[in-house]
Amino acid sequence: MTYEEALQKLSPAGQEHLLQYYGELAQEQKNRLLEQIEALDLSLLELVKDGVVEPSKGKLEPLGAVTLEQIREKRAEYEQKGLEAVRSCKVGAVLLAGGQGTRLGSDKPKGMLNVGIQRELYLFEQLIHNLMEVVHRADAWVPLLVMTSEKNNKDTVNFFEEHDYFGYDPDFVFFFVQDMAPSVSYEGKIYMEDKDRMAASPNGNGGWFSSLARAGLLGRLQELGVEWLNVFSVDNVLQRIADPVFVGAVIDAGCVCGAKVVAKAGPDEKVGVLCLEDGKPSIVEYYEMTDENRNSRGQDGELLYNYGVILNYLFDIATLTRIMNENMPVHIVEKKIPYIDSNGKMVRPEEPNGYKFETLILDMIHMMENCLPFEVDRRKEFAPIKNRTGVDSLDSARELMKENGMEL
Numbered sequence: 001m002t003y004e005e006a007l008q009k010l011s012p013a014g015q016e017h018l019l020q021y022y023g024e025l026a027q028e029q030k031n032r033l034l035e036q037i038e039a040l041d042l043s044l045l046e047l048v049k050d051g052v053v054e055p056s057k058g059k060l061e062p063l064g065a066v067t068l069e070q071i072r073e074k075r076a077e078y079e080q081k082g083l084e085a086v087r088s089c090k091v092g093a094v095l096l097a098g099g100q101g102t103r104l105g106s107d108k109p110k111g112m113l114n115v116g117i118q119r120e121l122y123l124f125e126q127l128i129h130n131l132m133e134v135v136h137r138a139d140a141w142v143p144l145l146v147m148t149s150e151k152n153n154k155d156t157v158n159f160f161e162e163h164d165y166f167g168y169d170p171d172f173v174f175f176f177v178q179d180m181a182p183s184v185s186y187e188g189k190i191y192m193e194d195k196d197r198m199a200a201s202p203n204g205n206g207g208w209f210s211s212l213a214r215a216g217l218l219g220r221l222q223e224l225g226v227e228w229l230n231v232f233s234v235d236n237v238l239q240r241i242a243d244p245v246f247v248g249a250v251i252d253a254g255c256v257c258g259a260k261v262v263a264k265a266g267p268d269e270k271v272g273v274l275c276l277e278d279g280k281p282s283i284v285e286y287y288e289m290t291d292e293n294r295n296s297r298g299q300d301g302e303l304l305y306n307y308g309v310i311l312n313y314l315f316d317i318a319t320l321t322r323i324m325n326e327n328m329p330v331h332i333v334e335k336k337i338p339y340i341d342s343n344g345k346m347v348r349p350e351e352p353n354g355y356k357f358e359t360l361i362l363d364m365i366h367m368m369e370n371c372l373p374f375e376v377d378r379r380k381e382f383a384p385i386k387n388r389t390g391v392d393s394l395d396s397a398r399e400l401m402k403e404n405g406m407e408l
Contacts, residue, residue, distance in 0.1 A: 001038040003030075013042045014189070021195035021344065029196035036198055044181060044330065044357050045188050052332045052355065057288055058278035062296075062304040065261055065274075065373035066249055074249075081251050082244025085228065086138040092226040093131060093142050093242050094212070096311075097124075097156060097234040098149035098178045098202050104388055109152040111234045112159055113385065115398065117408040123237060123385070124159065126406075128166040131241040141172040142242045143224055145217060149202045153177050176215035178202045181357040183337045191339035191354065199339055204358030205233075205311075206328055209320050218321070226317060231361065233311040237397050238383040238404065240376075241312075250314050250372050257281070257368040258314040261307035262378040267294045271308030272362060274373045281371035283309055283362035307373050310382050313361065315368075323367050328359045380404060 001009075003022060010016050018037060022030060071078070085091050101110040111124035135141055148156045157175050160166070165173055180200040182190045191199035203211075208231060212218060221229075228250075230242050239260075240246070250258035259274055270286040277284065286294075289305065296304040334352040341347055365371055376382070383397040390396070398408060 001034045003034070006034055006037045009037065009040075009042070013045060015042070015045075018190060018192065018198055020192075020342075025196050033196045033198075036200070039180075040182060040190075040198075045184065045190075047330055047332060047357070048184060048186075048188050048355055054331070055329065057282075057284060060282075060284060060289070060293060060305075061276040061279075062298075063275045063281065063307070063373060065307045065375045066253075067375050068377060071245065071249065071375065074252075075245055078245045078248035078252060080244075081248030082246065083138050083248075085247050085251065086134060086142060086242060086244060087140045089140065089143070089225045090227040091142060091242050091247055092145060092221060092224075092229050094145045094147060094208060094229050094231045095127065095234060096147050096205055096208060096231065098147055098152065099234065100152060103386065104394065109148070109156045109159070110385075111156065113394070115237055115385070115394065115401070115408070117398065119408070121408060122159075122163075122166075123234065125163070125166045126237050126401075127234070127239075127241065128168050130239065132167065133240075134242045134244060138244070141169050143172050143174065143221065143226055144168065145174045145176065145212060145229075147176055147178050147208050147211060149178050150180060150200075174217055174220065176212055176217055179207050179211045179214065183335070183339075183354055183356050185354045191337050193338065194340060195344060199337055201335075201356050204331065205361045206359030206363055208361070209315075209364070210324060213321075213324060218317075221317065229315050229317060229320070231311075231313045231315065233384075235386060236310060236312070236382060236384045238381050238400060239310070239312050240381055246374050247314060249374055253372045255370045255372040256316040256319040257365065257371040258374055259283075259365065259371055260310050260312040260376050260381065261373045262310060262376060262382055264303060264306050264308050267303055269308065273305045274307050274309055274365075274371070275305055277366060280366055281368055282366045285362075307375065309362075310376070310378075310384075311361070312381075313365070315364070319368065320364075323364075326367065328367070329363045331358045331360060332356075333358060 099110045113123045181203040183199040193199040272283045335356045336349045337354045338348045383400040384392045385397045386392045
């Protein structure tokens with residue numbers, strides 16, 4: 001893209017200010033800015049043109065799960081089907097690792113967090129160990145795709161290389177960078193983070209598949225014969241990845257999608273609940289549910305909306321490919337956005353000053369024809385590390401790791 005082409009793209013949208021400092025930049029900086037502008041999706045600006053309104057939820061209905069008891073009864077059958085899929089290289093895994101450990105007091109990728117006590121044990125390392133259990137049982141490598149961000153990609157790749165991929169075969173590890181979305185003022189003007197760079201942030205966890213495809217990895221997966229992708233977050237140190245029992249249950253049910261869920265600790269637990277919305281699978285956040293929904297119970301006394309998601313999903317690639325070009329809902333979030341002003345001075349606001357755009361993986365679930373909720377024991381598979389102290393902290397995760405026999 002040339003300067004003239006960039007100006008031609010920006011002018012109709014009133015965003016010419018992105019080129020304000022173009023004449024001051026070195027050639028490399030100019031190229032970087034023009035690349036950003038070329039990739040810029042200006043249609044996002046229409047979403048804030050007339051104010052921000054989140055779409056309301058449709059008709060909600062409960063959705064039961066394959067329960068722990070039912071899984072125990074059919075475990076051998078499910079596991080056999082899942083292991084066959086893994087051995088045939090039909091199952092890949094996608095690690096969502098674009099976040100920094102900022103809330104945990106680190107400026108490094110969250111996966112570099114040391115979760116050990118008497119020894120060094122990194123979050124990335126433990127997740128690889130979890131996946132290796134399946135590799136050993138199936139005697140086959142599972143393709144692992146690691147989604148990073150622009151900010152942490154270099155650190156992440158270097159960390160894996162420095163630690164020899166924690167024993168994983170590097171030929172089966174693929175890194176890709178999550179797509180970015182611009183940050184804008186309340187008036188819809190795109191902020192500049194520096195003279196050669198607009199303010200942008202990762203486009204939400206719903207952008208993982210489009211980012212993967214744009215990185216050219218969809219073709220590689222097809223070459224390998226991968227038909228299913230198990231998507232999981234970096235912060236749950238106990239989760240089982242490419243779990244043959246989970247994979248086998250989804251295949252057995254004839255579903256195009258599966259979600260690991262845990263029984264809620266109580267009606268007021270603040271978790272997203274897997275249910276039906278207008279007859280299709282949907283994840284409804286705690287604050288989107290009515291008091292009646294949250295407290296409704298069946299004849300057996302169990303909560304009707306009882307199963308919370310833990311961000312561990314299995315998707316059929318053919319279905320994902322088909323819906324990839326459909327418009328996913330874009331969520332608009334108020335944030336404090338650092339920017340440079342018209343004089344080139346950095347401003348760090350103390351209050352929200354604009355919007356960021358995000359797509360969410362929960363909306364991908366709603367685009368699926370069906371989804372199998374698969375119950376897991378939270379004390380064995382759910383130890384998220386989100387906070388410095390208290391609930392869902394490093395301390396609480398370590399306690400659960402020790403409870404599960406892990407040496408720290």
